[in-house]
Amino acid sequence: MQRIRGIATRFRRHGGAHGTGEKQEMTDPFDIRRAVASDAAALTAFATRLFRATYSDDTAAADLDLYIAGAFTPDMQAAEIADPSGAVFVATTGGTLAGYAHLIVSASQSDTALLSRIYIDAAWRGRGLAKDLLDTVVCECAARGVQYLQLTVYEKNTRAIAFYIKVGFAVTGSTTFTVGDDVQKDIVMELDVMARPARA
Numbered sequence: 001m002q003r004i005r006g007i008a009t010r011f012r013r014h015g016g017a018h019g020t021g022e023k024q025e026m027t028d029p030f031d032i033r034r035a036v037a038s039d040a041a042a043l044t045a046f047a048t049r050l051f052r053a054t055y056s057d058d059t060a061a062a063d064l065d066l067y068i069a070g071a072f073t074p075d076m077q078a079a080e081i082a083d084p085s086g087a088v089f090v091a092t093t094g095g096t097l098a099g100y101a102h103l104i105v106s107a108s109q110s111d112t113a114l115l116s117r118i119y120i121d122a123a124w125r126g127r128g129l130a131k132d133l134l135d136t137v138v139c140e141c142a143a144r145g146v147q148y149l150q151l152t153v154y155e156k157n158t159r160a161i162a163f164y165i166k167v168g169f170a171v172t173g174s175t176t177f178t179v180g181d182d183v184q185k186d187i188v189m190e191l192d193v194m195a196r197p198a199r200a
Protein backbone atom coordinates (compact mmCIF):
# COMPACT_ATOMS: atom_id res chain seq x y z
CA MET A 1 0.00 0.00 0.00
CA GLN A 2 1.34 3.41 -0.90
CA ARG A 3 1.81 5.89 1.97
CA ILE A 4 -0.86 8.58 1.47
CA ARG A 5 -11.72 17.14 -8.42
CA GLY A 6 -11.98 19.11 -6.40
CA ILE A 7 -13.74 21.65 -4.49
CA ALA A 8 -12.23 25.07 -4.25
CA THR A 9 -11.65 24.98 -0.52
CA ARG A 10 -9.34 27.75 0.60
CA PHE A 11 -8.37 28.35 4.17
CA ARG A 12 -6.32 31.25 5.35
CA ARG A 13 -4.40 30.96 8.57
CA HIS A 14 -1.91 33.45 9.83
CA GLY A 15 1.68 32.34 9.71
CA GLY A 16 4.33 33.36 12.17
CA ALA A 17 7.98 34.06 12.53
CA HIS A 18 10.07 30.96 11.95
CA GLY A 19 13.59 29.87 12.51
CA THR A 20 15.02 29.57 9.04
CA GLY A 21 16.54 33.00 8.99
CA GLU A 22 14.29 34.13 6.15
CA LYS A 23 12.23 37.26 6.65
CA GLN A 24 8.60 36.26 7.04
CA GLU A 25 6.03 38.72 8.36
CA MET A 26 3.93 37.55 11.31
CA THR A 27 0.87 38.56 9.34
CA ASP A 28 1.63 36.41 6.29
CA PRO A 29 -1.34 34.07 5.81
CA PHE A 30 -1.28 30.44 4.76
CA ASP A 31 -3.22 29.67 1.63
CA ILE A 32 -4.43 26.12 1.01
CA ARG A 33 -5.41 25.29 -2.57
CA ARG A 34 -5.44 22.52 -5.16
CA ALA A 35 -2.03 22.08 -6.74
CA VAL A 36 -1.73 23.01 -10.42
CA ALA A 37 0.67 21.77 -13.10
CA SER A 38 3.05 24.68 -12.55
CA ASP A 39 3.54 23.55 -8.92
CA ALA A 40 5.11 20.24 -9.96
CA ALA A 41 8.79 21.19 -9.96
CA ALA A 42 8.66 23.08 -6.66
CA LEU A 43 6.58 20.32 -5.10
CA THR A 44 9.15 17.71 -6.17
CA ALA A 45 11.98 19.63 -4.51
CA PHE A 46 9.89 20.26 -1.38
CA ALA A 47 8.67 16.65 -1.10
CA THR A 48 12.19 15.31 -1.60
CA ARG A 49 13.64 17.55 1.09
CA LEU A 50 10.95 16.70 3.63
CA PHE A 51 11.02 12.97 2.90
CA ARG A 52 14.76 12.88 3.43
CA ALA A 53 14.57 14.96 6.60
CA THR A 54 11.75 12.83 8.05
CA TYR A 55 13.36 9.43 7.52
CA SER A 56 17.13 9.97 7.40
CA ASP A 57 17.61 9.07 11.07
CA ASP A 58 16.19 5.58 10.57
CA THR A 59 16.86 4.79 6.91
CA ALA A 60 20.14 4.38 5.05
CA ALA A 61 20.95 7.17 2.60
CA ALA A 62 21.19 4.71 -0.29
CA ASP A 63 17.68 3.40 0.42
CA LEU A 64 16.32 6.94 0.66
CA ASP A 65 18.00 7.82 -2.64
CA LEU A 66 16.48 4.80 -4.37
CA TYR A 67 13.00 5.59 -3.08
CA ILE A 68 13.25 9.29 -3.90
CA ALA A 69 14.40 8.55 -7.46
CA GLY A 70 11.25 6.49 -7.99
CA ALA A 71 8.78 8.74 -6.23
CA PHE A 72 9.78 12.34 -6.64
CA THR A 73 10.35 13.72 -10.12
CA PRO A 74 8.58 16.69 -11.71
CA ASP A 75 6.87 14.27 -14.13
CA MET A 76 5.57 12.14 -11.25
CA GLN A 77 4.25 15.08 -9.26
CA ALA A 78 2.70 16.51 -12.46
CA ALA A 79 0.95 13.17 -13.00
CA GLU A 80 -0.30 13.11 -9.40
CA ILE A 81 -1.60 16.65 -9.73
CA ALA A 82 -3.39 15.80 -12.99
CA ASP A 83 -4.78 12.45 -11.82
CA PRO A 84 -8.59 12.70 -11.50
CA SER A 85 -8.64 9.81 -9.02
CA GLY A 86 -6.58 11.81 -6.57
CA ALA A 87 -6.03 15.31 -5.29
CA VAL A 88 -2.92 17.21 -4.29
CA PHE A 89 -3.30 20.20 -1.99
CA VAL A 90 -0.56 22.69 -1.23
CA ALA A 91 -0.23 25.14 1.64
CA THR A 92 1.76 28.24 0.80
CA THR A 93 2.80 31.34 2.62
CA GLY A 94 4.35 34.35 0.98
CA GLY A 95 4.48 32.36 -2.27
CA THR A 96 6.55 29.58 -0.65
CA LEU A 97 5.46 26.01 -0.06
CA ALA A 98 4.86 25.29 3.63
CA GLY A 99 3.14 21.90 3.30
CA TYR A 100 1.22 19.55 1.07
CA ALA A 101 -1.14 16.61 1.14
CA HIS A 102 -1.80 13.93 -1.48
CA LEU A 103 -5.08 11.99 -1.51
CA ILE A 104 -5.69 8.88 -3.61
CA VAL A 105 -9.21 7.55 -4.02
CA SER A 106 -9.40 3.79 -4.34
CA ALA A 107 -10.57 2.52 -7.72
CA SER A 108 -11.88 -0.74 -6.26
CA GLN A 109 -13.39 0.61 -3.03
CA SER A 110 -15.10 3.88 -3.78
CA ASP A 111 -15.93 4.49 -0.10
CA THR A 112 -12.24 4.43 0.86
CA ALA A 113 -9.39 6.82 0.10
CA LEU A 114 -5.73 6.88 1.00
CA LEU A 115 -3.97 9.84 2.54
CA SER A 116 -0.78 9.12 0.66
CA ARG A 117 1.27 11.97 2.10
CA ILE A 118 0.91 14.91 4.43
CA TYR A 119 4.03 16.94 5.13
CA ILE A 120 4.59 20.31 6.77
CA ASP A 121 7.91 22.11 6.59
CA ALA A 122 9.60 21.99 9.99
CA ALA A 123 9.51 25.79 10.24
CA TRP A 124 5.71 25.77 10.10
CA ARG A 125 4.81 22.83 12.34
CA GLY A 126 2.69 23.26 15.45
CA ARG A 127 0.54 26.04 13.98
CA GLY A 128 -2.44 23.93 12.95
CA LEU A 129 -1.42 23.79 9.31
CA ALA A 130 -1.56 19.98 9.06
CA LYS A 131 -4.99 20.06 10.65
CA ASP A 132 -6.15 22.62 8.05
CA LEU A 133 -4.72 20.50 5.23
CA LEU A 134 -6.46 17.46 6.68
CA ASP A 135 -9.73 19.40 6.86
CA THR A 136 -9.33 20.18 3.16
CA VAL A 137 -8.70 16.50 2.41
CA VAL A 138 -11.75 15.52 4.48
CA CYS A 139 -13.92 18.02 2.53
CA GLU A 140 -12.64 16.43 -0.68
CA CYS A 141 -13.50 12.97 0.64
CA ALA A 142 -17.01 14.10 1.59
CA ALA A 143 -17.52 15.67 -1.85
CA ARG A 144 -16.58 12.34 -3.46
CA GLY A 145 -18.72 10.21 -1.15
CA VAL A 146 -15.67 8.68 0.53
CA GLN A 147 -16.33 7.53 4.09
CA TYR A 148 -13.02 6.05 5.21
CA LEU A 149 -9.68 7.80 4.97
CA GLN A 150 -6.78 5.41 5.46
CA LEU A 151 -3.04 5.90 5.76
CA THR A 152 0.07 4.02 6.67
CA VAL A 153 2.76 5.54 8.83
CA TYR A 154 6.24 4.31 9.69
CA GLU A 155 6.16 2.72 13.13
CA LYS A 156 9.10 4.89 14.28
CA ASN A 157 7.42 8.13 13.16
CA THR A 158 6.03 8.82 16.62
CA ARG A 159 5.36 12.50 15.95
CA ALA A 160 3.12 11.76 13.00
CA ILE A 161 1.37 8.91 14.83
CA ALA A 162 0.61 11.26 17.74
CA PHE A 163 -0.74 13.84 15.28
CA TYR A 164 -2.98 11.29 13.54
CA ILE A 165 -4.41 10.07 16.85
CA LYS A 166 -4.98 13.68 17.95
CA VAL A 167 -7.01 14.41 14.82
CA GLY A 168 -9.14 11.27 15.09
CA PHE A 169 -7.45 8.39 13.26
CA ALA A 170 -7.56 4.94 14.87
CA VAL A 171 -5.04 2.12 14.42
CA THR A 172 -6.48 -0.73 12.33
CA GLY A 173 -3.44 -2.90 11.63
CA SER A 174 0.06 -3.00 10.25
CA THR A 175 1.75 -3.47 6.90
CA THR A 176 5.15 -3.10 5.28
CA PHE A 177 6.53 -0.22 3.27
CA THR A 178 9.66 -0.57 1.18
CA VAL A 179 12.16 2.26 1.06
CA GLY A 180 14.86 1.26 -1.41
CA ASP A 181 15.85 -2.20 -0.17
CA ASP A 182 14.67 -1.56 3.38
CA VAL A 183 11.36 -3.24 4.21
CA GLN A 184 9.93 -1.20 7.07
CA LYS A 185 6.95 -1.79 9.32
CA ASP A 186 4.10 0.68 8.95
CA ILE A 187 1.04 1.14 11.12
CA VAL A 188 -2.29 1.30 9.28
CA MET A 189 -4.71 3.94 10.52
CA GLU A 190 -8.23 4.97 9.51
CA LEU A 191 -10.53 7.93 9.99
CA ASP A 192 -14.31 7.73 9.60
CA VAL A 193 -14.76 10.93 7.59
CA MET A 194 -18.51 11.09 8.11
CA ALA A 195 -18.10 10.82 11.88
CA ARG A 196 -15.54 13.63 12.05
CA PRO A 197 -16.98 16.81 13.53
CA ALA A 198 -17.52 19.58 11.01
CA ARG A 199 -14.83 22.26 10.94
CA ALA A 200 -15.63 25.22 13.17
Ligand SMILES: CC(C)(COP(=O)(O)OP(=O)(O)OC[C@H]1O[C@@H](n2cnc3c(N)ncnc32)[C@H](O)[C@@H]1OP(=O)(O)O)[C@@H](O)C(=O)NCCC(=O)NCCS
Pocket residue numbers: 003050054117118119120121124125126127128129130131132152153154157158159160162163166167
Ligand atom coordinates in the same frame (compact mmCIF):
# COMPACT_ATOMS: atom_id res chain seq x y z
C1 LIG B 1 2.89 15.22 11.48
C2 LIG B 1 2.83 16.64 10.96
C3 LIG B 1 2.19 16.62 9.57
C4 LIG B 1 1.98 17.49 11.93
O1 LIG B 1 1.99 18.82 11.42
P1 LIG B 1 1.71 20.09 12.35
O2 LIG B 1 1.52 21.27 11.43
O3 LIG B 1 2.77 20.19 13.36
O4 LIG B 1 0.35 19.72 13.08
P2 LIG B 1 -0.75 20.77 13.59
O5 LIG B 1 -0.06 21.98 14.13
O6 LIG B 1 -1.78 20.98 12.49
O7 LIG B 1 -1.42 19.99 14.79
C5 LIG B 1 -2.79 19.62 14.77
C6 LIG B 1 -3.13 19.05 16.11
O8 LIG B 1 -2.35 17.88 16.35
C7 LIG B 1 -1.54 18.10 17.50
N1 LIG B 1 -0.22 17.56 17.25
C8 LIG B 1 0.59 17.83 16.21
N2 LIG B 1 1.73 17.16 16.34
C9 LIG B 1 1.61 16.44 17.49
C10 LIG B 1 2.45 15.57 18.19
N3 LIG B 1 3.64 15.25 17.76
N4 LIG B 1 2.01 15.03 19.34
C11 LIG B 1 0.78 15.32 19.82
N5 LIG B 1 -0.07 16.16 19.22
C12 LIG B 1 0.35 16.70 18.06
C13 LIG B 1 -1.48 19.60 17.72
O9 LIG B 1 -1.29 19.93 19.07
C14 LIG B 1 -2.84 20.03 17.23
O10 LIG B 1 -3.82 19.83 18.22
P3 LIG B 1 -4.67 21.09 18.78
O11 LIG B 1 -5.43 21.64 17.58
O12 LIG B 1 -5.56 20.50 19.81
O13 LIG B 1 -3.66 22.04 19.30
C15 LIG B 1 4.24 17.28 10.91
O14 LIG B 1 4.86 17.07 12.13
C16 LIG B 1 5.13 16.76 9.79
O15 LIG B 1 5.05 17.24 8.65
N6 LIG B 1 6.02 15.80 10.11
C17 LIG B 1 7.01 15.30 9.17
C18 LIG B 1 6.40 14.61 7.98
C19 LIG B 1 5.58 13.40 8.40
O16 LIG B 1 5.99 12.64 9.25
N7 LIG B 1 4.43 13.23 7.71
C20 LIG B 1 3.58 12.07 7.94
C21 LIG B 1 4.10 10.93 7.13
S1 LIG B 1 3.05 9.47 7.35
